[in-house]
Amino acid sequence: MYELKSLDKKFPGVHALKAIDFHIKRGEIVGLxxxxxAGKSTLMKVIYGAYQPDGGQILINGDAVRFANPRQAMEKGIGMVFQEQSLIPNLTVMENIFLGYEQQFVRLGVINWKEMAKAAKAQLAKVKLDIDPSTVTSKLSFAQRQLVELAKVLxxxxxxxxxxxxxxxxxxxxxSKDxxxxxxxxxxxxxTRASFIFVSHRMDEVMELSDRIYVMKDGQVVDVVERGGGGADANRSSTRWSGGTSTSNIIGSSFKSPTIPRESSSKCPASTCQAARRISRSGFTPVRSCASSEPKARAVKRSCAQSTACSAPPADA
Ligand SMILES: Nc1ncnc2c1ncn2[C@@H]1O[C@H](COP(=O)(O)OP(=O)(O)OP(=O)(O)O)[C@@H](O)[C@H]1O
Ligand SMILES: [Mg+2]
Structure with a gap:
C-alpha cells in the first residue's frame, strides 16, 4: 500500500498542497x-519524486520514503505517464522505451538492437500496441505515443x-471517445500488474474507471468517495454499480462541486448534469466531505435546476 500523510508543498506565494492524506492499495484505480x-499535477509530481514535499510523509508498505528525484521513485515502482508527453520524437520507439537503460543490451561495447527490439516488442504487447519498435516516435499518433509511454512505464x-x-x-x-x-x-x-492514479477533469470518466475518487480544491482534499461495495471488484466495468447509499446523500454532498468540466461557466453543462445523474445511480459512497465547499455545491444544484439541459434524475435512480 502507498500512503501520503499530511503532505504539504509550497511554491513561492502558493500553498499548492495542504495536509494531503491519500492512499492506494494494490490493484486499485484511484481517481483524482x-x-x-487545485493541485492535482503537483500531487502527482510529488508522488513521482519530481517535487519534494515541505512536510508530511510518504509511506510504502508502512515504510517512510523520500525521493530526491524521479529515478528514485521509479526504483520503488512509481511510474508516470505525463500530461505533456515525455517521449523524444526523433528517437525510435524502442530507444524511447529503454532510454537510460540501454546498458542491458550492450554486448562487447555495442548495443544489440535486435535484442532491444525484441524486448520492446514484449513491452508493447503489454499495452496491445502492434507496431514496429524501430518506428520513429514522431510518426505515431498521440494515442499511440501515450501507449508507448505506458509501455515504457511498465x-x-x-x-x-x-x-x-x-x-x-x-x-x-x-x-477520441474510442x-x-x-x-x-x-x-x-x-x-493485475499495477495500481493506477488517474487525473481527469471529466467526472463521468473518473466515475467510469475509479474505485475511489479524491476531490481536490485549493490544494486540499475536500472529498473522498468510494464505489459502493468498496475497493477493486468485478463490477468495475459495469455502468450500473451495485450497492451504494441514498441519492440525497450523494447529490447533496460537496462531491460534485469541484468536478465541473473545463467548459462549464455560470450555466450547468449537460455533462455535469449527466454526471450528477450517474452519481445518483452509481452507488458511490462519500467517505469524507468538507463543509467549506457546501455553498458551492448548493450553487451548482441551483444552476442545474435552472438549466434546460438538466432534468430531474430518472425514476430508477
Ligand atoms: N512549479 C511551480 N511553481 C510555482 N507555482 C506552481 C508550480 N506548479 C504549480 N504551481 C501552482 O500550484 C497550484 C496547483 O497547480 P497544479 O498544476 O498542481 O494544479 P492542477 O490541479 O494540476 O491544475 P490543472 O487542472 O490546470 O492541470 C497552482 O496555483 C499553480 O499555479
Ligand atoms: Mg494539472
Missing part, C-alpha cells in the same frame, strides 16, 4: 479530480520488486 489549479515490472503505482495525468484530454474506451479497457486489464 478538481478544478484548474518496464518497471522487470526492474522493481514491489508493486507498481502508475500515474496518469489527464491521459484522456486529447483522445481511444478513451481502449485506454480504459487496457487500464482495467493492467490492474
Amino acid at each position: 479530480v478538481g478544478e484548474n489549479g 518496464t518497471l515490472e522487470e526492474r522493481v520488486d514491489g508493486d507498481l503505482v502508475i500515474l496518469l495525468d489527464e491521459p484522456t484530454s486529447v483522445l 481511444e478513451v474506451e481502449l485506454l480504459f479497457k487496457l487500464v482495467r486489464e493492467l490492474v
Whole structure:
C-alpha cells in the first residue's frame, strides 16, 4: 500500500498542497479530480519524486520514503505517464522505451538492437500496441505515443520488486471517445500488474474507471468517495454499480462541486448534469466531505435546476 500523510508543498506565494492524506492499495484505480489549479499535477509530481514535499510523509508498505528525484521513485515502482508527453520524437520507439537503460543490451561495447527490439516488442504487447519498435516516435499518433509511454512505464515490472503505482495525468484530454474506451479497457486489464492514479477533469470518466475518487480544491482534499461495495471488484466495468447509499446523500454532498468540466461557466453543462445523474445511480459512497465547499455545491444544484439541459434524475435512480 502507498500512503501520503499530511503532505504539504509550497511554491513561492502558493500553498499548492495542504495536509494531503491519500492512499492506494494494490490493484486499485484511484481517481483524482478538481478544478484548474487545485493541485492535482503537483500531487502527482510529488508522488513521482519530481517535487519534494515541505512536510508530511510518504509511506510504502508502512515504510517512510523520500525521493530526491524521479529515478528514485521509479526504483520503488512509481511510474508516470505525463500530461505533456515525455517521449523524444526523433528517437525510435524502442530507444524511447529503454532510454537510460540501454546498458542491458550492450554486448562487447555495442548495443544489440535486435535484442532491444525484441524486448520492446514484449513491452508493447503489454499495452496491445502492434507496431514496429524501430518506428520513429514522431510518426505515431498521440494515442499511440501515450501507449508507448505506458509501455515504457511498465518496464518497471522487470526492474522493481514491489508493486507498481502508475500515474496518469489527464491521459484522456486529447483522445477520441474510442481511444478513451481502449485506454480504459487496457487500464482495467493492467490492474493485475499495477495500481493506477488517474487525473481527469471529466467526472463521468473518473466515475467510469475509479474505485475511489479524491476531490481536490485549493490544494486540499475536500472529498473522498468510494464505489459502493468498496475497493477493486468485478463490477468495475459495469455502468450500473451495485450497492451504494441514498441519492440525497450523494447529490447533496460537496462531491460534485469541484468536478465541473473545463467548459462549464455560470450555466450547468449537460455533462455535469449527466454526471450528477450517474452519481445518483452509481452507488458511490462519500467517505469524507468538507463543509467549506457546501455553498458551492448548493450553487451548482441551483444552476442545474435552472438549466434546460438538466432534468430531474430518472425514476430508477
Ligand atoms: N512549479 C511551480 N511553481 C510555482 N507555482 C506552481 C508550480 N506548479 C504549480 N504551481 C501552482 O500550484 C497550484 C496547483 O497547480 P497544479 O498544476 O498542481 O494544479 P492542477 O490541479 O494540476 O491544475 P490543472 O487542472 O490546470 O492541470 C497552482 O496555483 C499553480 O499555479
Ligand atoms: Mg494539472
